[in-house]
Amino acid sequence: xxxxxxxxxxxxxxxxxxxxxxxxxxxxxxxxxxxxxxxxxxxxxxxxxxxxxxxxxxxxxxxxxxxxxxxxxxxxxxxxxxxxxxxxxxxxxxxxxx
Amino acid sequence: xxxxxxxxxxxxxxxxxxxxxxxxxxxxxxxxxxxxxxxxxxxxxxxxxxxxxxxxxxxxxxxxxxxxxxxxxxxxxxxxxxxxxxxxxxxxxxxxxxxxxxxxxxxxxxxxxxxxxxxxxxxxxxxxxxxxxxxxxxxxxxxxxxxxxxxxxxxxxxxxxxxxxxxxxxxxxxxxxxxxxxxxxxxxxxxxxxxxxxxxxxxxxxxxxxxxxxxxxxxxxxxxxxxxxxxxxxxxxxxxxxxxxxx
Numbered sequence: 001x002x003x004x005x006x007x008x009x010x011x012x013x014x015x016x017x018x019x020x021x022x023x024x025x026x027x028x029x030x031x032x033x034x035x036x037x038x039x040x041x042x043x044x045x046x047x048x049x050x051x052x053x054x055x056x057x058x059x060x061x062x063x064x065x066x067x068x069x070x071x072x073x074x075x076x077x078x079x080x081x082x083x084x085x086x087x088x089x090x091x092x093x094x095x096x097x098x
Numbered sequence: 099x100x101x102x103x104x105x106x107x108x109x110x111x112x113x114x115x116x117x118x119x120x121x122x123x124x125x126x127x128x129x130x131x132x133x134x135x136x137x138x139x140x141x142x143x144x145x146x147x148x149x150x151x152x153x154x155x156x157x158x159x160x161x162x163x164x165x166x167x168x169x170x171x172x173x174x175x176x177x178x179x180x181x182x183x184x185x186x187x188x189x190x191x192x193x194x195x196x197x198x199x200x201x202x203x204x205x206x207x208x209x210x211x212x213x214x215x216x217x218x219x220x221x222x223x224x225x226x227x228x229x230x231x232x233x234x235x236x237x238x239x240x241x242x243x244x245x246x247x248x249x250x251x252x253x254x255x256x257x258x259x260x261x262x263x264x265x266x267x268x269x270x271x272x273x274x275x276x277x278x279x280x281x282x283x284x285x286x287x288x289x290x291x292x293x294x295x296x297x298x299x300x301x302x303x304x305x306x307x308x309x310x311x312x313x314x315x316x317x318x319x320x321x322x323x324x325x326x327x328x329x330x331x332x333x334x335x336x337x338x339x340x341x342x343x344x345x
Contacts, residue, residue, distance in 0.1 A: 004188060006188075028184065028185045030184065033139075033140065033141055033320075039321065040312075040313065040320070040322055048181070050185060053182075054170070054171035054181065055175070055178050057178055057181055059177070
């Protein structure tokens with residue numbers, strides 16, 4: 001089925017797409033038919049920057065298990081680092097302190 | 099039998115006169131031939147859809163597929179365009195209708211046209227095909243497993259994807275519906291609801307539902323492909339169009 005439902009998140013960082021690195025501003029997440037993964041439905045995540053056009057996109061299509069494992073690993077990685085180390089405010093603070 | 103055909107990318111005037119890219123394939127005969135508007139599925143104006151357009155041409159129809167994502171992503175690859183259109187909120191029904199109407203007009207304006215134009219869509223395009231059949235001047239419509247024709251989407255879905263069964267009264271062309279018994283969207287109960295409503299309204303339609311097939315059983319590049327259902331489904335499609343669109 002096409003779910004039509006899309007979750008959005010404003011994001012800040014960089015991604016590497018088909019034409020190299022670019023700044024990321026938006027993530028869209030949806031469970032729907034994949035373009036490439038050999039499954040009927042996958043969790044599809046597009047990390048992009050709409051101002052730079054449709055090709056400014058890093059795309060993944062994950063199984064539900066893979067998506068949940070990714071969430072766990074992101075949380076584990078963040079938990080293993082000092083709080084705020086990778087935050088926008090945290091990195092600014094680091095620069096000032098340096 | 100002379101069987102030459104050509105396919106090419108053209109520009110048509112879609113909703114509100116917007117210039118929209120479209121993929122056209124047609125037999126190189128003087129005609130008269132019927133036309134088919136192919137509505138691409140949500141993953142985009144892609145290779146498999148263009149292949150379907152050529153298949154109709156190889157079988158004697160002028161066929162065209164408007165790029166429904168042209169406005170959001172002109173010239174982008176189909177998957178990037180689909181993602182961009184989705185991020186922008188999807189294709190509003192009114193715009194879809196305008197683009198399908200423009201595509202149908204383009205086909206009828208071909209010197210080889212017999213004036214008859216049908217429509218076909220799969221998945222989200224199945225719903226859009228039914229919607230177009232209710233709202234536009236068309237001669238035959240094929241709905242391949244379109245969900246949310248009769249049932250309402252779950253809470254949280256955008257309002258633009260409303261069930262279109264309430265518009266069925268306006269339907270004035272025959273409909274062919276092809277479904278999978280194991281599909282959940284649309285589930286057999288939804289198909290039965292639509293069947294009952296079309297019967298109640300006295301509409302001309304035929305539905306076929308295939309055992310052992312689920313959603314997207316026509317898609318040869320997906321694990322959902324079911325050869326027996328797809329082969330028979332294509333036969334039903336060409337019989338249906340042969341009856342209603344042939345010269």
